[in-house]
Amino acid sequence: MRAAVLEAGRRHPVAFTLNGKKVQAEAEPRLLLHDFLRHVLGATGTHVGCEHGVCGACTVQIDGQPARACLTLAVQADGADIRTVEGLAPAPDRLGVLQEAFRTHFGLQCGFCTAGILMSLDAYLRECPEADEQGVREVLSGHLCRCTGYTPIVKAALAAATALREGSHA
Amino acid sequence: MKPAPFAYTRPGNVAEALDALHQSGGEARVIAGGQSLVPMLNMRLARPALLVDIMQIEALRRVEDRGGLLTIGAGVRQRALETRADLPQRQPLLAMVLPSLGHLQTRSRGTVCGSVAHADPSAELPLALVALEGTVHLRSARKRRQVAAEAFFTGMMATARTDDELIEAVSVPVAQPGLGYAFREISRRHGDYAIAGFAAVAGESGVRLAVGGVASSPQARRMPADAGLDDALDSFAWDLDARDDLHASARYRRELVRRIGREVVREAVRDRDLRRTRQEAA
Numbered sequence: 001m002r003a004a005v006l007e008a009g010r011r012h013p014v015a016f017t018l019n020g021k022k023v024q025a026e027a028e029p030r031l032l033l034h035d036f037l038r039h040v041l042g043a044t045g046t047h048v049g050c051e052h053g054v055c056g057a058c059t060v061q062i063d064g065q066p067a068r069a070c071l072t073l074a075v076q077a078d079g080a081d082i083r084t085v086e087g088l089a090p091a092p093d094r095l096g097v098l099q100e101a102f103r104t105h106f107g108l109q110c111g112f113c114t115a116g117i118l119m120s121l122d123a124y125l126r127e128c129p130e131a132d133e134q135g136v137r138e139v140l141s142g143h144l145c146r147c148t149g150y151t152p153i154v155k156a157a158l159a160a161a162t163a164l165r166e167g168s169h170a
Numbered sequence: 171m172k173p174a175p176f177a178y179t180r181p182g183n184v185a186e187a188l189d190a191l192h193q194s195g196g197e198a199r200v201i202a203g204g205q206s207l208v209p210m211l212n213m214r215l216a217r218p219a220l221l222v223d224i225m226q227i228e229a230l231r232r233v234e235d236r237g238g239l240l241t242i243g244a245g246v247r248q249r250a251l252e253t254r255a256d257l258p259q260r261q262p263l264l265a266m267v268l269p270s271l272g273h274l275q276t277r278s279r280g281t282v283c284g285s286v287a288h289a290d291p292s293a294e295l296p297l298a299l300v301a302l303e304g305t306v307h308l309r310s311a312r313k314r315r316q317v318a319a320e321a322f323f324t325g326m327m328a329t330a331r332t333d334d335e336l337i338e339a340v341s342v343p344v345a346q347p348g349l350g351y352a353f354r355e356i357s358r359r360h361g362d363y364a365i366a367g368f369a370a371v372a373g374e375s376g377v378r379l380a381v382g383g384v385a386s387s388p389q390a391r392r393m394p395a396d397a398g399l400d401d402a403l404d405s406f407a408w409d410l411d412a413r414d415d416l417h418a419s420a421r422y423r424r425e426l427v428r429r430i431g432r433e434v435v436r437e438a439v440r441d442r443d444l445r446r447t448r449q450e451a452a
Binding site: 002003004005006007008009028029030032035051052053056059062065066067068070071072073075076120124138139141142 | 171172173174175176177178179180181182186187189190201204205208209211212213219220221223225249269272273274275276278279359360361
């Protein structure tokens with residue numbers, strides 16, 4: 001028995017869950033996940049920076065874990081549960097707790113890196129509700145931000161952690 | 171920064187994966203987490219005709235703790251090993267090394283065996299594997315073989331693996347009573363590849379010190395625990411044949427081997443003594 005081979009230079013069906021909704025489209029084997037999201041599905045919230053895994057701008061969640069979309073092939077994501085920044089807000093006119101904290105604490109200026117940072121911190125705060133500054137800084141080490149100097153981002157993350165803890169007790 | 175075209179297959183078992191590697195005549199590459207390979211594809215430093223994705227293969231996703239060995243399958247992600255509750259007790263050196271490896275966002279996808287296959291001279295897992303005298307389990311359509319970690323890493327991103335072989339697993343001995351462990355690396359920022367990395371295993375008669383990022387592959391040598399340590403470190407530093415590069419000079423790297431090497435050897439000895447005291451108390 002030989003496994004099926006997806007031919008180079010041809011498009012093949014790829015299906016996954018994107019922010020809770022089933023999506024399906026076609027991709028060449030070499031298409032990177034961020035290009036599939038942006039150009040094929042039109043989900044342009046995920047940004048693209050360095051395209052070799054260093055800057056963190058394209059970070060999304062794959063099966064609940066933060067991961068680089070630029071280091072993932074669209075075909076590898078087949079069958080996965082993908083979350084992007086578009087999935088964070090509870091409604092089109094409302095921000096999520098973490099997003100609101102970024103606004104309050106000036107956690108962004110140009111905003112280019114923000115989508116990726118939000119996806120990392122969202123996963124981290126879920127896994128580690130008692131997050132401290134060191135933990136947050138370690139997560140942020142996987143992201144480059146050239147505007148803020150990171151301090152407001154750390155403040156926003158810690159404020160969101162507190163708000164989420166209090167929210168869950170209420 | 172987009173990969174050149176390649177075909178892609180996702181076999182459901184090891185035999186199919188090995189068959190695909192065999193049939194491709196050296197033009198295929200194995201992809202697991204992709205955290206080392208996809209950057210190479212994006213930069214077109216690698217241009218395989220076929221990618222064989224092994225992450226659907228259930229049999230490779232296991233960590234076995236048997237017969238004094240921890241055997242980590244090719245599908246085990248770095249983060250999965252890092253978050254095993256018993257890892258600090260079963261193999262402390264791996265528990266020390268894993269949080270320094272890349273970033274949370276790459277460990278979530280990257281595999282242990284993938285990092286070993288990539289064989290970057292500064293990488294943490296090859297260093298730990300050499301320090302622990304681990305073994306790489308290779309398998310092709312025709313045969314299986316085991317290679318000692320020290321012989322597996324043959325140079326800068328070069329290994330003893332042949333094109334039709336899959337790294338099925340790597341194994342390391344579990345922690346033994348009477349041994350102590352230490353790890354440190356010097357890098358500009360957390361998550362960067364190390365300028366130099368150090369891993370040590372202290373036993374009764376001496377300390378095995380492994381150094382990464384200085385020679386073209388991680389190298390290990392036995393060090394005396396006290397008298398003669400500085401001399402031994404000095405000759406080790408010279409023998410590693412350090413080179414100047416963008417990140418540090420050869421002279422700086424030799425100095426790291428002398429100074430950080432000494433600290434890590436002593437830390438491993440302290441760790442050994444601490445473990446012994448704890449064991450006696452228990």
